[in-house]
Amino acid sequence: MLVKVQMFGAFRVLGDYLELTLPDDANVLDLRLSMQRQLEEFELTELLELSKFADEKAVLADSDLCKNNQILAILPPVSGG
Amino acid sequence: MSIHVEVREIGGLTLDAAEALAFVDATGNGAGALFIGVVRNLNQGRKVRGVSYDVFAPLAEQGFTEICAEAKQKWGEDLRLFVAHAKGRLDVGGISIVLAAGSPHRGEAFAACRYLIEEIKTRSPIWKQEHYVDGDSEWVKGHALCSHG
Numbered sequence: 001m002l003v004k005v006q007m008f009g010a011f012r013v014l015g016d017y018l019e020l021t022l023p024d025d026a027n028v029l030d031l032r033l034s035m036q037r038q039l040e041e042f043e044l045t046e047l048l049e050l051s052k053f054a055d056e057k058a059v060l061a062d063s064d065l066c067k068n069n070q071i072l073a074i075l076p077p078v079s080g081g
Numbered sequence: 082m083s084i085h086v087e088v089r090e091i092g093g094l095t096l097d098a099a100e101a102l103a104f105v106d107a108t109g110n111g112a113g114a115l116f117i118g119v120v121r122n123l124n125q126g127r128k129v130r131g132v133s134y135d136v137f138a139p140l141a142e143q144g145f146t147e148i149c150a151e152a153k154q155k156w157g158e159d160l161r162l163f164v165a166h167a168k169g170r171l172d173v174g175g176i177s178i179v180l181a182a183g184s185p186h187r188g189e190a191f192a193a194c195r196y197l198i199e200e201i202k203t204r205s206p207i208w209k210q211e212h213y214v215d216g217d218s219e220w221v222k223g224h225a226l227c228s229h230g
């Protein structure tokens with residue numbers, strides 16, 4: 001399946017979106033591991049460990065299943081206000 | 082509606098304290114508390130020229146609504162609450178966030194306003210990139226979020 005991840009904060013260095021091809025039964029942890037491999041050259045793997053994935057309604061757990069053509073957001077540690 | 086929540090793009094209307102206080106005003110209220118967050122010129126010894134705010138707006142606005150609901154549960158359903166956060170680049174002195182709480186009594190208004198800012202700072206998907214006078218820019222290290230699971 002194809003999952004599109006919208007970049008925020010320090011991940012913006014990668015552009016606005018990252019597209020990942022994952023197995024059909026992939027969950028958020030699989031997405032995280034797939035991203036980890038792609039981020040090694042950008043020294044963003046530590047930040048990825050501290051980050052969450054979310055859709056427009058909720059922050060997701062690593063056990064949540066991904067859906068084909070889903071658009072998710074990666075949320076590094078926050079600093080609003 | 083007794084709650085107003087908004088992520089506002091800079092370049093449109095700037096955030097406005099008077100607008101927030103007007104929204105939380107009601108004839109039964111004896112108190113209105115206001116919090117304004119402003120970009121300052123120094124952070125951790127570095128001279129700051131401005132700050133860019135990156136926001137995942139749909140989730141941020143939903144989170145603001147949830148935090149307001151929690152405040153009303155804690156300090157009374159008669160609270161009126163206003164939350165607006167900026168998105169985009171602000172210079173020093175620019176207003177990044179405006180919060181207001183209107184209530185029959187000051188204690189609840191102060192407490193609710195304080196609750197809003199503390200929760201927003203640690204729970205809302207918002208990121209701050211500081212731009213320094215020396216030309217460098219850096220994303221501010223923040224608070225890791227919790228998931229529902």
